[in-house]
Amino acid sequence: MVVHSKPAIEQLSNANSCAALLGGIPLIDLSKPDPKSQLVRACEDFGFFKVINHGVPAHLIRALESEAVRFFSLPPSVKAQAGPPDPFGYGDKKIGPNGDVGWLEYLLLTTNSHSDYHKFSSIFGHAADKFRCLVNEYIAAVKKMACEILEMLAEGLRIDDREAFSKLLMDEQSDSVFRVNHYPPCPDFPESNGRDLIGFGEHTDPQIISVLRSNNISGLQISLKDGRWIPVPADQNSFFINVGDSLQVMTNGRFKSVKHRVVANGSKSRLSMIYFGGPPLSETIAPLASLMQDEEDSLYKEFTWFEYKKSAYKSKLADNRLGLFEKI
Ligand code: GA4
Secondary structure (H helix, E strand, O other), X not given: OOOOOHHHOOEEEHHHEXXXXXXXXXXXXXXXXXXXXXXXXXXXXXXXXXXXXXXXXXXXXXXXXXXHHHHHOOOHHHHHHHXXXXXXXXXXXXXXXXXXXXXXXXXXXXXXXXXXXXXXXXXXXOHHHHHHHHHHHHHHHHHXXXXXXXXXXXXXXXXXXXXXXXXXXXXXXXXXXXXXXXXXXXXXXXXXXXXXXXXXXXXXXXXXXXXXXXXXXXXXXXXXXXXXXXEOOOOOOOEEEEEOHHHHHHOOOOOOOOOEEEEOOOOOOEEEEEEEEOOEOOOEEOOOHHHOOOOOXXXXXXXXXXXXXXXXXXXXXXXXXXXXXXXX
16 A cells, blocks of 8 residues: 555644543443443543443454455455445545545445445455355344444433434434445654554544444544543454434434544554444434423434435535534
């Protein structure tokens, strides 16, 4: 992988990042009897938490990871046949349609249609079916976990319908996305100049909930409410969950859609797989009535997921996408 021009890759000063994590990232053990209030606190305070004892089979994670490693090891010209990411397919450095770039290559896939898989058949041949089956199995397992978490959150918020959030992901028309990111090592990047090379620039996720798993190479950072960036230590046996913009709106700002980014590593490859659980395109995204106190007004103008997504694809990664939908 070659970086073409230096200014194309965003760089940030290390002075912005904080080595020690104050208070620690919330850790939720899903095997414990009642993590509801812990989950709600984590979504309110950070919009981010780590889960252990999640029930996603380790063999499934390993199998999909090795397929992904195999794909990214192919020659660039072969991988390019599975591109461009318009928006689904293989992408290299370019993120989204509006000029964002990062030190990564990736696969972006839909979760409810098979149309984008034809791009892989020519490369993988019969193995394309295996890859697709593994992706489907993996998505089913992480979606189940995401729905369990969303149901516990609904209960923790005392919403009558415990499926108020999860039913949007379970819907056949759920507009969810799956992404596999490969951040190659960047040995030539001079660490001594006190700057980090950005793998994936800062942004919030537009959907309801994101479920991330990576190999043991760190790089993910989250932004605290006071604007400081803190590194998230990698843990290949756990999942990291973040609140997306849509869940922030559905809770009328009570849960925070967390700003996050990934910095590249000088010597090792980072591989992450993320499921972005989204609602059906026709779904109206608005605060749940049962969450509103007397006289409480929605902080947001009403919009459908289709409208929000359309607007997101006109934005740059770091833009405040929800800003356009806030009531003044
Ligand atoms: C961020 C979350 C997901 O990775 C993603 C990204 C999407 C893309 O890579 O095509 C976007 C970005 C993400 C938000 C704003 C737009 C769209 C790139 C971009 C500049 C797949 C998604 O759904 O939104």
